[in-house]
Amino acid sequence: MNIPLVAPIKCSQCPIRHRAVCARCDDDELLLLESMKTYRSFAAGDVILWRGEPLEFVASVVSGVATLSKTMEDGRTQMVGLLLPSDFIGRPGREQIDFDVTATVDVTLCCFDRARFEKLVNETPHIAQRLMELALDELDAARDWMLLLGRKTAREKIATFIEMLARRSSHGLDGSSDVIDLHMTRDQIANYLGLTLETVSRQFSALKKDGVIGFTDRKHFTVEDMAALQEETGDDADGGVVY
Amino acid sequence: MNIPLVAPIKCSQCPIRHRAVCARCDDDELLLLESMKTYRSFAAGDVILWRGEPLEFVASVVSGVATLSKTMEDGRTQMVGLLLPSDFIGRPGREQIDFDVTATVDVTLCCFDRARFEKLVNETPHIAQRLMELALDELDAARDWMLLLGRKTAREKIATFIEMLARRSSHGLDGSSDVIDLHMTRDQIANYLGLTLETVSRQFSALKKDGVIGFTDRKHFTVEDMAALQEETGDDADGGVVY
DNA sequence: CGGAATGTTGATGGTCCTCAATTCAAGTGG
DNA sequence: CCACTTGAATTGAGGACCATCAACATTCCG
Numbered sequence: 001m002n003i004p005l006v007a008p009i010k011c012s013q014c015p016i017r018h019r020a021v022c023a024r025c026d027d028d029e030l031l032l033l034e035s036m037k038t039y040r041s042f043a044a045g046d047v048i049l050w051r052g053e054p055l056e057f058v059a060s061v062v063s064g065v066a067t068l069s070k071t072m073e074d075g076r077t078q079m080v081g082l083l084l085p086s087d088f089i090g091r092p093g094r095e096q097i098d099f100d101v102t103a104t105v106d107v108t109l110c111c112f113d114r115a116r117f118e119k120l121v122n123e124t125p126h127i128a129q130r131l132m133e134l135a136l137d138e139l140d141a142a143r144d145w146m147l148l149l150g151r152k153t154a155r156e157k158i159a160t161f162i163e164m165l166a167r168r169s170s171h172g173l174d175g176s177s178d179v180i181d182l183h184m185t186r187d188q189i190a191n192y193l194g195l196t197l198e199t200v201s202r203q204f205s206a207l208k209k210d211g212v213i214g215f216t217d218r219k220h221f222t223v224e225d226m227a228a229l230q231e232e233t234g235d236d237a238d239g240g241v242v243y
Numbered sequence: 244m245n246i247p248l249v250a251p252i253k254c255s256q257c258p259i260r261h262r263a264v265c266a267r268c269d270d271d272e273l274l275l276l277e278s279m280k281t282y283r284s285f286a287a288g289d290v291i292l293w294r295g296e297p298l299e300f301v302a303s304v305v306s307g308v309a310t311l312s313k314t315m316e317d318g319r320t321q322m323v324g325l326l327l328p329s330d331f332i333g334r335p336g337r338e339q340i341d342f343d344v345t346a347t348v349d350v351t352l353c354c355f356d357r358a359r360f361e362k363l364v365n366e367t368p369h370i371a372q373r374l375m376e377l378a379l380d381e382l383d384a385a386r387d388w389m390l391l392l393g394r395k396t397a398r399e400k401i402a403t404f405i406e407m408l409a410r411r412s413s414h415g416l417d418g419s420s421d422v423i424d425l426h427m428t429r430d431q432i433a434n435y436l437g438l439t440l441e442t443v444s445r446q447f448s449a450l451k452k453d454g455v456i457g458f459t460d461r462k463h464f465t466v467e468d469m470a471a472l473q474e475e476t477g478d479d480a481d482g483g484v485v486y
Numbered sequence: 487c488g489g490a491a492t493g494t495t496g497a498t499g500g501t502c503c504t505c506a507a508t509t510c511a512a513g514t515g516g
Numbered sequence: 517c518c519a520c521t522t523g524a525a526t527t528g529a530g531g532a533c534c535a536t537c538a539a540c541a542t543t544c545c546g
Contacts, residue, residue: 070390072477078393080386091379099386121375125368128375132364135378136334142385143323143342147313149392150321150437154534186493194393196535201494218493218543234315397502429525439503444526461511461525 009062010034019086020060020110021134024126032120038111042066042103049089049101057111058090064107065183068099069191078149079192081138088134092118104184149194152234157193158203159232162213166223182219207232252305253277257353262329263303264377267369275363281354285309285346292332292344300354301333307350308426311342312434321392322435324381331377335361347427392437395477400436401446402475405456409466425462450475 011017011030022033039062042048048066049055061083068081080099083089089101089109112120121128148157162180169180182189186197193200207213212228215221223229230237254260254273265276282305285291291309292298304326311324323342326332332344332352355363364371391400405423412423425432429440436443447464450456455471458464466472473480 068386070386072390072394073479074477076394078390080389093376093379098383122368122372125365125371128368128371129365132371132375132378133336135375135382136336139378139382139385140341142382142389143311143313146323146385146389146392147315147321149389151315151319185491197493198495198536199534202534205494234317236316428523440525441504441527442502445502448526 009039011037014062014110016060016062016086016110021088021127021130022060024130025124026126029124029126033112036112036116036120040109040111042107042109044103044105046103046107047100048103048107048109049097051098051100052096055090055094055096055114058088058092058114058117059109059111061085061087061089062108062110065104066107067102067104067188067192069102070099077191078194079188081142082192087138088131090114092121092131104188154193154195154199154203155206155232156234157195158200158207159212159229160235161189161193162207162221162223163229163233166226166229179216179220179222182221252282254280257305259303259305259329259353263353264331264370264373265303267373268367269369272367272369276355279355279359279363283352283354285350285352287346287348289346289350290343291346291350291352292340294341294343295339298333298337298339298357301331301335301357301360302352302354304328304330304332305351305353308347309350310345310347310431310435312345313342320434321437322431324385325435330381331374333357335364335374347431397436397438397442397446398449398475399477400438401443401450402455402472403478404432404436405450405464405466406472406476409469409472422459422463422465425464 011022011034014020014022017023022030025033040059042064051070063085066083066089067079068083069077069079071077083101090097092114095114121131148160152160165180165182170178184192186200189195190197190200204213204215207229208215210228212223212225212232213221214224254265254277257263257265260266265273268276283302285307294313306328309326309332310322311326312320312322314320326344333340335357338357364374391403395403408423408425413421427435429443432438433440433443447456447458450472451458453471455466455468455475456464457467
């Protein structure tokens with residue numbers, strides 16, 4: 001379940017070097033981090049951290065995708081965050097977290113002992129600054145999601161979700177009809193969007209029937225009409241961009 | 244609308260001194276902040292910042308309550324944050340914000356020129372560290388709210404809201420039947436909870452009929468049965484506390 | 487091949503939104 | 517002080533949207 005990986009990647013060659021919590025670090029600081037870090041891998045479906053469990057390490061996601069989720073007594077579940085490579089898990093100054101962290105696909109983490117890392121945060125402005133930026137970015141994302149959860153219709157939620165995936169997978173270029181991997185199950189998508197899995201399935205079918213998207217198989221789709229998709233999200237054409 | 248206030252409060256005597264972004268600053272740093280700061284006041288209902296507007300200053304809330312909200316093209320509105328004294332407005336490294344900031348009651352801000360403040364953040368670890376903590380606290384709050392918006396019923400939302408107010412107004416002691424001020428209109432509460440104002444009104448009436456709360460007038464209520472209220476929130480009895 | 491997990495589709499009902507009428511509270515001006 | 521106005525809150529009726537329950541199809545994997 002929790003397989004410590006030995007592959008000793010050099011920080012300087014790390015794929016998340018320029019975006020993770022270490023992004024602003026200079027060579028000396030990087031050397032220090034290098035001496036502290038350990039890698040851990042988790043298989044798809046594994047729980048990385050349980051809510052309330054004492055937090056012994058903090059970590060950066062090196063590869064894979066993990067989700068943060070909260071569950072109520074009666075089983076209702078809501079995802080409250082999505083962690084992609086370079087995102088940070090855990091928070092200095094707190095001994096536990098208030099949600100579960102789960103690997104949705106195979107995940108590799110770059111881990112640091114929490115106590116030692118906290119000390120480092122206090123002594124290394126570059127890390128505190130970057131951690132602040134990461135937290136503020138996540139806060140922006142969380143706020144967008146609050147609008148979705150509180151006010152959008154099922155169809156708008158699904159369209160927003162698809163548009164997000166499309167934006168993320170098309171790497172800069174607007175190549176429209178690439179095949180996009182859904183990664184998650186209908187149930188996970190439902191928990192992400194505050195819906196039931198049946199509603200998710202129905203809305204996918206509806207968007208397909210309306211020619212907005214097309215499915216190659218159940219986990220892969222293409223965007224057939226990007227303009228229509230944008231329209232369905234309910235968002236402004238411009239996301240608050242200055243002219 | 245935007246009344247620059249002249250009252251020159253000394254930082255050392257500031258009511259939010261130990262909790263705001265300046266909390267960790269030493270005397271020298273405080274002196275520097277003191278030379279940069281200006282106060283501004285806003286009346287209840289005033290918009291402090293518009294979405295997309297160039298952000299010329301960042302600020303700490305000294306007194307009052309402000310809300311962050313997002314509005315869709317067709318008018319649907321969702322509050323995405325609540326700012327209380329010591330909370331921070333604006334983010335270094337970004338020239339605009341993606342939501343409106345509105346004063347719900349009279350608000351006084353301690354403002355800093357954005358460009359100068361950003362420079363300060365980079366040079367003053369104590370500020371970056373505190374800003375990081377504030378951002379992480381807000382992130383925790385945002386995630387709790389995402390569970391509410393995505394999964395809770397109208398009744399649970401209202402109960403959670405009331406419980407939050409009760410917890411906040413009873414200052415530490417569990418004095419049960421204090422009169423609690425609602426501050427907001429039904430419409431604002433609805434936008435906070437992802438409901439309509441009619442549903443808010445109906446749920447208030449229902450909780451009153453069931454003897455959980457009692458209204459002294461439309462803006463003031465008392466908690467008659469705290470245990471029942473807790474039960475209605477849908478939250479665990481323990482908020483993930485370690486034993 | 488068989489069983490489990492996942493996904494689709496249909497029928498039905500409940501929750502909450504929408505629309506509308508009425509009540510209530512707080513001013514305002516004669 | 518009392519009509520009049522105005523905005524906020526309450527209450528009711530009806531319906532839309534989405535959840536629930538259920539049956540069935542599909543895919544995955546031993």
